[in-house]
Amino acid sequence: MPTTLTAFADVTTSDSALRRFLHGLPGVDAVGLEARAAALGTRSIKTTAKAYAIDLAISMIDLTTLEGADTPGKVRALAAKAVHPDPTDRTTPMTAAVCVYPDMVATAKAALNGADVKVASVATAFPAGRAALPVKLADTRDAVAAGADEIDMVIDRGAFLAGRYLETYELIRSVKEACVREDGTAARLKVIFETGELSTYDNIRRASWIGMLAGADFIKTSTGKVGTNATPANTLLMLEAVRDFRAQTGIQIGVKPAGGIRTTKDAIKFLVLVNETAGEDWLTSEWFRFGASSLLNDLLMQRQKLTTGRYSGPDYVTVD
Template identity: 80%
Template sequence: MSTVAANAPGVAGSGLADVAASEASLRRFLHGLPGVDQVGLEARAATLGTRSIKTAAKAYAIDLAISMIDLTTLEGADTVGKVRALCTKGRTPDPTDPTTPRVAAICVYPDMVATAKAALRGTDIQVASVATAFPAGRAALPVKLADTADAVAAGADEIDMVIDRGAFLSGRYLDVFNEIVAVKEACKRPDGSYAHLKVIFETGELQTYDNVRRVSWLAMLAGADFIKTSTGKVAVNATPPVTLLMLEAVRDFRAQTGVQVGVKPAGGIKTTKDAMKYLVMVNETLGDDWLTPHWFRFGASSLLNDLLMQRQKLTTGRYSGPDYVTVD
């Protein structure tokens, strides 16, 4: 039941290998985590959001943020042409400036993975695919596993799964744990390697900060490579306090197990100013180890345009405006 977690480097020797041996033991562990100080958490997030970044550091931060973006289209009206155009933008975000970094990944539905993979051939841009009946996650487990396996077979480098929020909020923690373990196994390729698994919590539906802390640990114990705030499809998506709480969770998890896990805030991050606040949080909470696209991502679409406009302003001294960047 807990094979993935137990086999993760460092977990077996950390005293956590048997945490998911039963519903009772998993509940005992998750409810034994320290309660979240809501006032302290929100105050800390607000304080970090006031830090100013000077011009030289801002130029570096903008390029870093661009390189961390999962450029995303997840609409029912997505077409092959739209996905190819998005891949072109990911490869060359600013055609007038070849020094502009490429994005980290293109995120699409499973049926568009092959299209994105072909359009990105010859680059190191990853193809991420949502799966497991995204965004609601309301499907039987065999359907979710088939959804995942189809995306991996089509060439997905990363899978963004959604947890069963109903099961979690009902206290069926072991069901959620086992589903993550099963999806992780469905990420396995014929050569024995795995597509990276990002586990989406939909934090806007989890009601309390304590639940966010618990689900973060649950997902990491089950083998998540990344923990992700949101689908971007509900009213409340990524927020600074929730993201800070998840950053603290991955910090504490590595301290206890030796296993490093990435973090991806998604939804509602639209401006360069927003992105800077999140990068400051990562730097202050986790340090340089997480300040790379391998360990931190932005789930965004409109954010890239604002970063490009701010980059052009720093480079040329003029503010170009939205007409000078491509419309997604």
């Protein structure tokens, strides 16, 4: 199996070459895609398997606050919750990461105090991405310099929808380079497509391939700031993309659905999608994340119910 992008070297040499490749990808059968996503969502997970799935989902959450009213105190509280999601039960897994704006990265890093929780930062003029390239790169470098372990960037949906595919590719490549620290290590890069604005499943498939070819470590559905965010169907499509990409290159890429995933039942449906589409190799926080803060409270309540036999209710978990 190849382990490089050599086979695709000619694809990104020009806009016309990239366009030919992207429009040569198989068209998406929307009816079939949605039917398969719906069918997988009916799988029943109970008892010990459900307990395992709940803990796995907790460990995959990027606990997020991305509001204009964010304060250092709120970020510190979020970091404390990431480390000990249920203070009454220290067997509860930590979340995968805390995700904040660039100016809050240093606060989050200090609050975590070496805990095994990553600090992720949105960048590139999140959520709309409407800024000049130097501003986007400065945004990224500032977050990395402040200690971000991961960068969640947004693509320029306007450029993509106008068919400027190479421009979209080069933006991702530039941000990827900006993720490199002075010591040569790099923050992992998650590329947000804002699938709700891409209009078609074919566009989501094309965006996925642009992101993977450009060096994304993760491809991510959404910002959580628009009407349509992560759905089982668009996540299934992206899982198929990373599966096929690894089959052709040997390179594994993560997937992060974000926005609209609020219940334990929802989370388990997505975990079934991962297992049945990409496979067990993706069933780890290294390769799959949930961008969903409200989800954590429901997972904690369901976990408490499995442990105690009683449904404690929302008053027994912390409010974000």
